[in-house]
Amino acid sequence: MTHDSPYSMDLLINHITNLVTVRALGSRFKRGKEMTDIGLIRDGAVGIDNERIVFVGTSSDVDESRAKYVINGKGKTVTPGFVDSHTHLVFAGTREHEFSLRNAGASYAEIHRSGGGINNTVRATRSASKEELLRLSLHRLDTCLSFGTTTVEIKSGYGLTFEHEVKMLEVIQELRERHVLDVVSTCLGAHTIPFDYKDRRQDYIAMLLDQLIPYVAEHRLAEFVDVFCEEGAFSIDEGRSILQRAVDKGLGVKVHADQLTSLGGSRLAAEFGAVSADHLDHLSDEDIVAMKRSGTVAVVLPGVSLFLGLPMADARRLIEQGLPVAVATDANPGSCMSENIQLMMTVAGTMMHLTVEEIFTAVTLNAAAALRRSEILGSIEVGKQADLLIFDVPSYEMIPYHMGVNHLSCVIKRGRKVLDTMQEKFND
Numbered sequence: 001m002t003h004d005s006p007y008s009m010d011l012l013i014n015h016i017t018n019l020v021t022v023r024a025l026g027s028r029f030k031r032g033k034e035m036t037d038i039g040l041i042r043d044g045a046v047g048i049d050n051e052r053i054v055f056v057g058t059s060s061d062v063d064e065s066r067a068k069y070v071i072n073g074k075g076k077t078v079t080p081g082f083v084d085s086h087t088h089l090v091f092a093g094t095r096e097h098e099f100s101l102r103n104a105g106a107s108y109a110e111i112h113r114s115g116g117g118i119n120n121t122v123r124a125t126r127s128a129s130k131e132e133l134l135r136l137s138l139h140r141l142d143t144c145l146s147f148g149t150t151t152v153e154i155k156s157g158y159g160l161t162f163e164h165e166v167k168m169l170e171v172i173q174e175l176r177e178r179h180v181l182d183v184v185s186t187c188l189g190a191h192t193i194p195f196d197y198k199d200r201r202q203d204y205i206a207m208l209l210d211q212l213i214p215y216v217a218e219h220r221l222a223e224f225v226d227v228f229c230e231e232g233a234f235s236i237d238e239g240r241s242i243l244q245r246a247v248d249k250g251l252g253v254k255v256h257a258d259q260l261t262s263l264g265g266s267r268l269a270a271e272f273g274a275v276s277a278d279h280l281d282h283l284s285d286e287d288i289v290a291m292k293r294s295g296t297v298a299v300v301l302p303g304v305s306l307f308l309g310l311p312m313a314d315a316r317r318l319i320e321q322g323l324p325v326a327v328a329t330d331a332n333p334g335s336c337m338s339e340n341i342q343l344m345m346t347v348a349g350t351m352m353h354l355t356v357e358e359i360f361t362a363v364t365l366n367a368a369a370a371l372r373r374s375e376i377l378g379s380i381e382v383g384k385q386a387d388l389l390i391f392d393v394p395s396y397e398m399i400p401y402h403m404g405v406n407h408l409s410c411v412i413k414r415g416r417k418v419l420d421t422m423q424e425k426f427n428d
């Protein structure tokens, strides 16, 4: 940048009818009643320079001549880029035949027991080359972006051998470099005990503890380690040893907790100060108190309950008892085949009884906190990374309300337009 440039902003979005800032004012997340404060500004303006937000306020407070490029935000809603803090997007093979079986009455557990379910995905993912996984995953990230996700977490967990878990994590690393989205990597070697370790449970856990987790830490293949604590997956004691090894190696931790039964995964997450505990369909009051104390974000996944036809987690209760709640897709081929975060927003409203304001907080700031990213992402505030969405609707409430219809017209990622379906409208 030259000193005689008249500009101090690369881009200004001005006259925004609804600017949803979700301003955090320095806090890591919003909990309880705070979740309803989305920092709405009417006739708002956002200035961006380089990759950062440099101005947030009303149109009357900003000088358009200081911006190199101006977008007219009249009739539009601008929000922070959505953060999807829980996905399993790297996999090969889809399971549409199981969808039909389940709809006809077979349970998820029955399908799993008959050799289907996750084992099908594991087989297909092991057989796929890195190039094939990369191609499939890049396409899925494009779909995420088309619905407004600008940061996504991706877990391994369909390789389930040392070699194939590393392969998945290397694919996730490559996605970070190849795709415009911010990608956060999580090692979920502890997804389930794979079929070929059925009678060698201890051997599999030893592989995780002594080989995979140290290798992942040494080669920086993941930022977090996640454990599926559930009957039929990993016990609390097994989970504890896996999380302990992760923490010893300097990795952050997350837990798939209390989805099908109240096993105590959320309390285990709290014990380790995990960034998030996810699912949370069966929580006791003591679990909630423990999570509150540890500052663990409660991630609920309404798409799973929708897809499997199961009751929803009681997110209302989590908010009322003062937890920070985030909403994510859990995009995966078995229990939620969707990258569409906007769909989850609608279901979080209709089936989990979140208000529209709580929903926006849950997919922005709180979701960023579930990935240790809320210092730079998740709200529209000066100094934060310029990840913004422009919707072609004059009110933010339209977005989850007009369900199944995508009103997103522009995505700005790190200050750059990366998706723009209505270009001509921005040139006036």
Ligand SMILES: [Zn+2]
Pocket (backbone or CB within 6 Å): 086, 087, 088, 256, 330
């Ligand atoms: Zn999951």
